[in-house]
Amino acid sequence: MGKLFYFMLLPSPIHQVSFRGKTLFVKRDDLIDPFVSGNKWRKLKYILQDAAEKNKNHLITFGGAYSNHLLATAAAAAKNHLKATAFVRGEMVNNPTLALCKLFGMQLQFTDRESYRNKTDLFEKHYSNDNSVYFIDEGGASKEAIIGCAEIIDELLEDFDYIFCAAGTGTTAAGLLKGINKHQLPTQLHVIPVLKGGDFIRDEIANYESDLSKLHLHLDYHFGGYAKTTPELITFIKDFTSSTGILLDPIYTGKMCYAIFNLMEKGIIEKDAKILMLHTGGLFGILGKIDQFS
Numbered sequence: 001m002g003k004l005f006y007f008m009l010l011p012s013p014i015h016q017v018s019f020r021g022k023t024l025f026v027k028r029d030d031l032i033d034p035f036v037s038g039n040k041w042r043k044l045k046y047i048l049q050d051a052a053e054k055n056k057n058h059l060i061t062f063g064g065a066y067s068n069h070l071l072a073t074a075a076a077a078a079k080n081h082l083k084a085t086a087f088v089r090g091e092m093v094n095n096p097t098l099a100l101c102k103l104f105g106m107q108l109q110f111t112d113r114e115s116y117r118n119k120t121d122l123f124e125k126h127y128s129n130d131n132s133v134y135f136i137d138e139g140g141a142s143k144e145a146i147i148g149c150a151e152i153i154d155e156l157l158e159d160f161d162y163i164f165c166a167a168g169t170g171t172t173a174a175g176l177l178k179g180i181n182k183h184q185l186p187t188q189l190h191v192i193p194v195l196k197g198g199d200f201i202r203d204e205i206a207n208y209e210s211d212l213s214k215l216h217l218h219l220d221y222h223f224g225g226y227a228k229t230t231p232e233l234i235t236f237i238k239d240f241t242s243s244t245g246i247l248l249d250p251i252y253t254g255k256m257c258y259a260i261f262n263l264m265e266k267g268i269i270e271k272d273a274k275i276l277m278l279h280t281g282g283l284f285g286i287l288g289k290i291d292q293f294s
């Protein structure tokens, strides 16, 4: 396990930036590692520890063709001399994320959407007689992931009024809320689902944490749905990045950061609140949308 931490920048630093007259604190989980970045490292940490304890040397996981989780798993496997195989949803394609996965030595198995739906079936079908394999669910979703994400809160040395994070499955948000409740912080957690109909995230979080009193979901910042963008979002990301030197991705962190400033403009969040924005990484998401930035 020593090796796992050796490469990682932990605890991740908090940088203070100023944008549109507002001071913002940014927890730079994007700096933990260039490839095993952000919440994907937080989620993998105890999964990899468990795999090591069980003497498994072949990670099997699942994801879409632009999955930050696949890239994180591929890089983490390579650093730790583990094999990695991914079932990739949909027909065979190539893109920058998958090319990097392959560079790190990950084997890719493109899988039609129908078979992809049942991941345990897929795993059983291909690996039932293989003792070396370790199953990692899509996005790293697991109870180990929640524990890893809660550690983000353990690293904080001062209080914030609000913590903001982006949500896809809600696992990261669940871990943050667990950490906030464990430390009995006054901090409120504001979560920005990046997909349409993100209300399910409340139920997802409730599976892991019963006290939801500090949770606020903002459902109107999906920009048309998962991985959808608008010119307004792209303009915001360009403006923020050129003004602060901190890159945002258009899938997750860009939408969350847009929400922070929009909620302040609307008066829903006070302008003088002390806000910590969790930068969950995922910067290679920019490459999938690069034509929109040029």
Ligand SMILES: *Cc1c(COP(=O)(O)O)cnc(C)c1O
Binding pocket: 038, 039, 040, 068, 069, 139, 166, 167, 168, 169, 170, 171, 172, 173, 249, 252, 253, 280, 281, 282, 283
């Ligand atoms: C995967 C990802 C998320 C979403 O995390 P969940 O735990 O699934 O909610 C947020 N930000 C980035 C950059 C991601 O890659």
